Amino acid sequence: MISNSSKYAIKAVLFLALHSNEDHKIMVKDIAKPINVPQAYIAKLLQELVKENIISSTRGPKGGFYLNKENVSQPVINILNNIDGEKRLTSCMLSLEKCNEDKPCPLHAILSPSRKEILKILNEKTIKELALDVEQGNSYLPL
Amino acid sequence: MISNSSKYAIKAVLFLALHSNEDHKIMVKDIAKPINVPQAYIAKLLQELVKENIISSTRGPKGGFYLNKENVSQPVINILNNIDGEKRLTSCMLSLEKCNEDKPCPLHAILSPSRKEILKILNEKTIKELALDVEQGNSYLPL
DNA sequence: AATATTATATGATAAAAATCATATTTGAGA
DNA sequence: TCTCAAATATGATTTTTATCATATAATATT
Numbered sequence: 001m002i003s004n005s006s007k008y009a010i011k012a013v014l015f016l017a018l019h020s021n022e023d024h025k026i027m028v029k030d031i032a033k034p035i036n037v038p039q040a041y042i043a044k045l046l047q048e049l050v051k052e053n054i055i056s057s058t059r060g061p062k063g064g065f066y067l068n069k070e071n072v073s074q075p076v077i078n079i080l081n082n083i084d085g086e087k088r089l090t091s092c093m094l095s096l097e098k099c100n101e102d103k104p105c106p107l108h109a110i111l112s113p114s115r116k117e118i119l120k121i122l123n124e125k126t127i128k129e130l131a132l133d134v135e136q137g138n139s140y141l142p143l
Numbered sequence: 144m145i146s147n148s149s150k151y152a153i154k155a156v157l158f159l160a161l162h163s164n165e166d167h168k169i170m171v172k173d174i175a176k177p178i179n180v181p182q183a184y185i186a187k188l189l190q191e192l193v194k195e196n197i198i199s200s201t202r203g204p205k206g207g208f209y210l211n212k213e214n215v216s217q218p219v220i221n222i223l224n225n226i227d228g229e230k231r232l233t234s235c236m237l238s239l240e241k242c243n244e245d246k247p248c249p250l251h252a253i254l255s256p257s258r259k260e261i262l263k264i265l266n267e268k269t270i271k272e273l274a275l276d277v278e279q280g281n282s283y284l285p286l
Numbered sequence: 287a288a289t290a291t292t293a294t295a296t297g298a299t300a301a302a303a304a305t306c307a308t309a310t311t312t313g314a315g316a
Numbered sequence: 317t318c319t320c321a322a323a324t325a326t327g328a329t330t331t332t333t334a335t336c337a338t339a340t341a342a343t344a345t346t
Binding site: 025027028043044046050057058060061063064065 | 320321322323325
C-alpha cells in the first residue's frame, strides 16, 4: 500500500517540518542520520520532491532543504502520490481492470469504506498538522 | 499493503470456492487461465497454500486443487498471512521499530482506526462468505 | 504391474524496487 | 572572480519480488 520510498519521504518531510524553515535550511547529511535512512537514497527522494514543489531547497553554501509556508500547507497525500504514483492507493485490491464502485470485486466490496476513510484522512491532513500532532504529544518520534 | 502474490492467491482461492469441491477437483491449468495468472506462478502459490492447509489437493489422474468444508470456513486473512507474512498488514506504516498503540508514530495516530477496521474485516470474513457475496450479486468477477 | 496424469520440489531467470556512487551545477562569501 | 560547499543529474549495483522451467513423486485407471 505504501512503499519504502514513500515512508522515507514522509519521515524526511516531517523532520523538515519540525526542524527547518526558510532561514534554517538543513543539508541532506543532517537529515539522513536522524531519520535513519541512507543518505544517497534520501537525497534522491528529496530531489524528486523538490521538482514537484513539495519541499524547497537551495544549493551552495548555507544551502539545504527546507519547507516554506506553502509546503507545510499541503496534504500528506501529495508525498505519496509523488513517490508512488496516484494509482497505488486507489487501485483495485485484486488488480482487476474492471473493478469499480458499481461492480466491485469481492475485496473492494468489503473494504471500500475503510479505504475511503484512509484516503480522506490523507487528503485532508496537512504536513503542518502532522507536525503539530508531534509537538502536542499526540504522536511520537524518533524516526 | 498486499503483494501481487497474495492477490493472485486470493483470486485462485475464490475461484476454487466458487467452482470446486471434494468431488470436483480442478487442475492448475484450469485455474490459471480464468483468473488470468501465469500457470507456473499460481502453481507455486497453490502449493504453499496446500502446505498450510488453506486449500486441498490430490495428485494423479482426477487430481487437482479444491476446497473442503474446513478450507472454506477459514478467514480471508489466512491467505494473506501465509503468502505475505503476518507483519505485512500490521507493521508500522513508517516502519518504525518503536511505534505502538501507546506511542504511535504520526501516521499511525491518524490511520489506526481505519487500519484496525480493515484487519477486523479480513479476520472475520471467511472464504465462504466472500464467495457467497459473488453468488448473491454483492460483488463481481471475472478475475 | 504398467502407464498416464496430476501435484510437488527445486531452482533458474527476469523485472522491479531499493541502495549506492560520482561527476556536474549552483550560489555564498572571501 | 575564485573557491568551496551544497544540491542535482545520472547511472551503476544490490536485493527483493515476480516469473518461468523441469525433474520427481504420487495416484487413478488399465
